[in-house]
Structure formats: structure tokens, C-alpha cells
Amino acid sequence: MEEASVSTSATTSRAVQFESFGGPEALRVREVPVPHAGSGQIRVRVTAAGLNPMDWVMTSDAETATRFGLSLPCGFGTDYAGVVDEVGDGVSEFAIGDRVFGGAMSRAVADHVVVDEAGAIAVGGSAHRTPDGVDDRTAAALTIAGSTAAAALAVVDLGPSDTVLIGGAGGGVGVFAVQLARLAGARVIGTGSATSADALRALGAEPVTYGDGLVDRVRALAPAGVTAAMDLHGTDTAYAARELGVPDKRITTIAAQIDGITPANGALAAPGAIEEIAGLVAAGRLRVPIAASYPVEQIRAAVELQAGRHVHGKVVIDL
Template structure:
């Protein structure tokens, strides 16, 4: 393994110097640490934009001034510019010039370059664009985690709430690879997106339970909630036993009503999400897992991208392009 020069260089990085909304973000110049043993430096070509990015600086989880500045960004895709001594990518091998993607950076992914643990860096399939690659693993591993907690039965029918959202469309595709039929809730304007990824659309709102039953007269095997509304929870509990229902967005209801929720800091969930990354990349590389991208923004317009995401219906994933 050849190590490239470890000369330190500079990068543009978006940070939150104080707590607040997207308007607090600023672009600064930072030093990029050289890649040491077990590390890789990546010239970033695309950054995944996720709700967890703005939660960190919103002040809702913490407002500790000692934690400032907050450096958002946990998913990137780009090109290797340096490998530490005796270091391989998580997918094996690795050389300067390789196209890669990474998830679970230590933060700071909103940057034109980043040094991160090689254990989190994988070879990018040539068939996958940088914006798609930068948005695959967080949403994809979340969807896979839901199926770990409530495994679907092949040939059965399940209900997916928020089926046209970032996690929902990947969940639909993972269900399809397992031979599972899905009914997915969405607005009328997003029905075609549900069909595109293998589900039968059903409009949410008053009467959802009856409409869902009409699409699955044999009943539902399981329900998966990606939106967290009371409607999603109530309808799911009316259609399936609580042991066959999992949410990623209604943690308070899950605790109160005794059904499963994934996410947060559960170590079992974190370990699983790490373990499934290679499988998700392989599925995306073969075309069995498509990441729809609604738009891209220059790195300096991160606030605009996050505002669009926070509005709730971006129509697909969003990427920043340094």
C-alpha cells in the first residue's frame, strides 16, 4: 500500500458557530488533517443532506456552548487523495484516485475535503453517481434496520407509512428484493413515486384504514412507519399486532404503547447499520436500490438546502456539491 504525501491542506467547511436555524451556518476555511494509520483523506464531490444534520445545531438536542461550532454532515462521496500507512478501505484495497463513499464520519462532512476512518469508507460502484452515493447509506441502513426489527414474511403484504420519503422509497425497494408486496401511504402527487419503487399507493388522511384494508383484503403482515404521525400509529395498530409494527419517528408513542422504534443511540441498531453497508452498496451498484435525488446545491448554499429539506417534501434526496 502506497501512502501519498501527508502535506496538510485547506478545505472549505460549513459550520454552525451558534445554535439556531439554517441561517446560522457559515462557510469557513479549515485545515484538513493528514491521513494517519487507519485513515483516508477524501476530496468530497457530494455531501448527503439529512434531517440529523440540522438537529445537531438546532438546539433541540443540546445547547451546550462548549460544543460549538457544530460541524454537520455524516455522508460524503468523493475521491481518495491520501491513505494512511498500511491502510485499506472497508471494502478492501484502496488507492489514491479511487471513487468512494462514506457514512458515519465524525461530523464535518459539509466540507470540500475530509479525513476520516478507513473503516467507514467503501469503494463507490461506477454505476452510482456521487450525489446518489452520498445519500445511500444513512437512509438505506435505517430502512434495513426496520426490517431487522420486524422481519417481513416473503409473499405477504405490508403497510409502509411515508413511502415516498427518503427512507420510504428505499424500504419499498428492499421489500421488493425480498418478495414482499407493499402498500405505501403518500400524497396523491407522490403516488407515481410509490409505484415506481414497487408499492401500491394509498392516500393518507381521513379514511386511511378503510382504504388500506381495501387494497389488502387478506390483511397485513407488518407495518413500518417513516413519518411518526398519530394517524400512522393508530392505523398501524388497528391493522397489525403491535409486535409487527416498527417506527423510526414516533418514539414517544412507541414507549407509551409498547411497539418497536429504531434509531437513537441503541448499540445493537448502530452495529447492525454498520454491518449492512456493504450489502446496500452492492444492491445500489446492481441497480436494485435506486436513490432518487431531488436536487443539488453548492456547498455555500447549505442553508437553502436544509431549509428545503425541513419543509418536509423535497421530492427526493438533496446533495451539496463542494
């Protein structure tokens, strides 16, 4: 076994924490003891952390936090990217200096995060090698949204003969889902606000505004019909898809459950899915729009922007 290796002598570092659950106003940047990698673990010096809706949903109140196994004081954020700066005994896949990205549930917005060498996001955290040509801000936006989009694509099983309706196509998961659907050969109709139309076209989707009259607008765009649907926001798109004749087995949701419809969960994405997505980014075949980046000291403003759900792309924290 390898001996544990350490590259820093710092004793404290920054971490965004909740002392009480709530909204952005409850977030604080704190000085905390530097964590250390145990057996089978690596420590990452985080350079960027991507925000997702699940981050603030999980920590919005004590009851919800308890369902996710969170207790006070609690960290914040799940997606991260950075550089390995400490390895524990028995680690063989990573070394100091390796660039990595991954997920560590509700503790990623911090100078350092410790994750298992072979772990899961919710249990021990996960780590993947960052491909050459992918910067850390982009890598920090991949894990949750990319895994969730891959899981949604797997449920509806798209091909070149499909026309898919994607609800919330301009959001964090949507930007991945649209492009993955196009890479699968499908025609994509994406819902969004009127102001998101150009952004959706740039991703390869045909934009349609959400809200009352959605079914009629989709019929006008696709008179031959829609064959699959992904609702990445709530339930409106899923119900519209049913009205358009899409069978339940080819509809999925990520933020709600509907009887008869299979929800998509990023934790159930196929093995290797996130590495495949990172490879597509590195090859220039999939782009990750970064809507905004903030220094960690402005975490509240960043969360307020992301929680507004009108951002076209990802919000990233720089550390």
C-alpha cells in the first residue's frame, strides 16, 4: 500500500456552511479545519464548484434536509472540480497533482473536499479525471446535470426517428439533454421563455414557449407528432406529452413524480456516463454554457441567481 501523501501544511480553509437551514441569507463563508484523506480517500483542492437546484432544495428547511441525511452545521453544493493535493493509504487510481471533478453532496463549495477513491456522490463522494482541454469551471458543471441528463436519455431511448419535447430545455440539465438528444439523432423541441429562444437554437433545439397553449404550439411545430418527452422542470411538459399521444414509457421527469411515468435519477446513470460526457466536451462535441461565475464571497448572490430558474446555463463558484 502507498503511504499517505500530503502537499500542504495549512490548518484552516474556507467552507460555505449553514448554521440554520433556509435560503441564501443563511449561507456563511467559514474558516474550518482542513480535512485530511483517510484510507481509500483523496483530498481535492477545489478550484470551482457548480450550483444545481438540488443544492438549495435539500437545505431549504430542516425537514427536507433530514430526508437527505443532512444535519447542522451543514455544507453547501455538490459539484466540484480541482486538483488532488492529498491521497490516503491504499489509493491507486489518483495521485497528487491529478485534475479531477465529481460530486460530494452538500459539501462541495469549500477550499478542500475529501472523497472516496471509488465512491458515490451521496455516500463518500465521487471523483473522475478531468480530460485535457476541459477547464475547471466547465468540469465543475458536469456531474449532477450531466448524469441526470444521461439518465433521462436512457429512459426515453432516443434515436434518429424521434421528435422529443424537452421541458426546461435551457436550464442546467436541459443544456445537456438537448445536445445529447441531438447527438442521438433526434429532433428536439425545447420549452423555455421567449427570451431563451436564441439560446435554445444555439444548442440545437427548436424553441417553443411554455405555458397555456403549449400543446397547440407543439402540434403546429410538429404536425407529424412527438414521440418522446423529458420534463426537466415540473409536470406541465409531461402532461402535455400525454395529450400529444406520447406513451408513458417514453416520458420521464426529474423534479416530480407522476403515476405511470418513470422518473430519471442521476444516481442511476449508466456506469461511465459522466466520463463519456466529459469526453464529448473535451472533443468539442458538447458545450457547457456558463451563465455566470462568482467568487465564493458572493455565494448568496450566486444562489439567488441560480434559484430564480431563469439562467440559461450553469452558475459556478470560483475558489
